[in-house]
Amino acid sequence: MKVVVCIKQTPSTTAVLTVDTGGNVKWDDPGGKPNVLNPWDEYAVEEGIRLKENHGATDVIVLTAGSEESQEALKTSLAMGCTAAILVSDAAFSGSDTTGTARILAAAINKVGGVDIAVFGKQAIDGDTGLTPMQVARKLGWTPLTYVSAIKEVGGGKITVERLLDDGKETVTANLPVVISVVKEINEPRYPSLMGIRKASRAEIPTWGAGDLAVAGGAGAAASKVDWSNIYAIPPRVGSVEMITADTVEEQARILADKLFEEKVI
């Protein structure tokens, strides 16, 4: 059984982002690394590794589409225990929207070949769309199983999972291959081991470009339906403070209550 874990490198959760007047976004994290493996994807990587440890998967290949810098997140995944990594990177793919990214990932999964399960985190902390797993499933023509909180059984060409939905849990069985997206309830991601880091730092990660993949339908900025033409920093909230003065506390309270009624707060 072959598993592909699709990940994304994102700004760290503690990174400080700034947007200049030209709409250019920069970020840094003085206390740590500015870019990390998308925190939601840590659960996907962990579940991929558990498919190997508990369900007999032979390969757990971590895959990302992004810049050269994304190698770092791939190495983190290798250090956790993935068996191989692939970076899809090409200037022609830059500026892709989620549909374009899904086309790229689907093409890469097809190129890997023989994949039974593609695992995703439920969303990325930067774009926060949560669309990519579904779109990749659609492009591949595979069954999407989203918000998976437990993998119950894998075998006989089928997979049984538990899905965590707003109104409860449901257990579903689907024929392989499938695309699953996982929620944080599924596991506790392991830390990359020191032994794993050493192996990962020496790993050669192949890079696939536009010439290596048959991306159907187009990708990159030209094919993007999403418009990023106006990027700006969120203006700070403007407020004012009014101190209520009166002779007695009771009077102050009455004035306060009146004002709150006026403003329809109470």
Place this chain on the structure above:
Amino acid sequence: MDFQLTEEQREFRHVVHEFVAKELKPLARHTDESGEFNWTAVKKMGPLGLLGLEVPEEYGGAAVDAISAAIAIEELGWGCGSTALAISAHNGLALGPIVKYGTEAQKQEWLPPLATGKGKLGCLSLTEPGAGSDLQGGVRTTAVKEGDSWIIDGQKMWMTNASISDLMVVLVRTDPGGGSRSLSHILVPTNTPGITVAPAEKKMGLKGSPTHAVTFDEVRVPLSNLLGTEGRGLQQTLATLDSGRVGIGALAVGLGQAAYEAAIKYAHERETFGQPIKRHQAVQWMLADAATELQAARLMVYWAAWLKGLGKPYTKEAAMAKLFATEVSERVCRNAIQVHGGYGYSAEFEVERLYRDTRLMTIGEGTSEIQRLVIARHILDL
């Protein structure tokens, strides 16, 4: 010269830092106040590699280089002094001599469970009621051969980790004639009949790292439990302490770094005379000194670790690094309390614990005075 950590070392630091920030630092106050050893975090250290830092991979260890090992202890110290001391002692004092002097059978038996966290920890047993740094003449615990066994009798003091260990590396007198070749190391499983571990000592700091007096009353272990060469226990101990001193130096840097960061944060937040206290020169100077001295201490620790990794002599450098780093740490923690003013004296603030914790660093594994003695012997050909 290259003062850059390698990519691998930077990644080690990042991963250990993240682990410590999540699993140790938030519980450090509870660990100190309750005296409960943080087993939850320590059990997670096994798969990470922190319990077998310099143990070869074939025995389940992480086999990291000496600088990475120092970085790991530094980061642990930044998060929780108690847990860091236990892990530093486990790695440097217990596993270190087994890796260096153990037979293949001893390594096969003890390293995999200890390095992977499947068992408990390990500890080194040197100090006695009448023997601290004067081990050669002071050790009274004896091991006598009887048939196929060693029979051990005596009493040890200040044994870090004794109650949370599966194995003790015990320094014993095997030649009653005395002299520099009269001591040996023997591996003693902690569940051997005849061992009595006294309740944990009540200490000023590091309360989550249990320290015990231990009595050996006709403790019988196989002759094959001799570690290294019979009669070379003193030399093996001194070599082990060289490595341990790098660890204590690193731990002290970590404690000092935590105090420095707390003081920097407080200097931004606290206002007096209408401005943040970071605007006051008295505070600026304390923090500037802390930044400078911590950096120097860190470089000295890495320097000693680097020499160790190259297999070069580093006794003097380890003593220098330990002496300087621990005294810097004490000063930085002291001044961090000063920056906090009255609040710094309150147990509500982290710096109070850090000051108590770092106080041991200038004492354990050789006091500052012993370090100066070691350095003096080297530079004066004494």
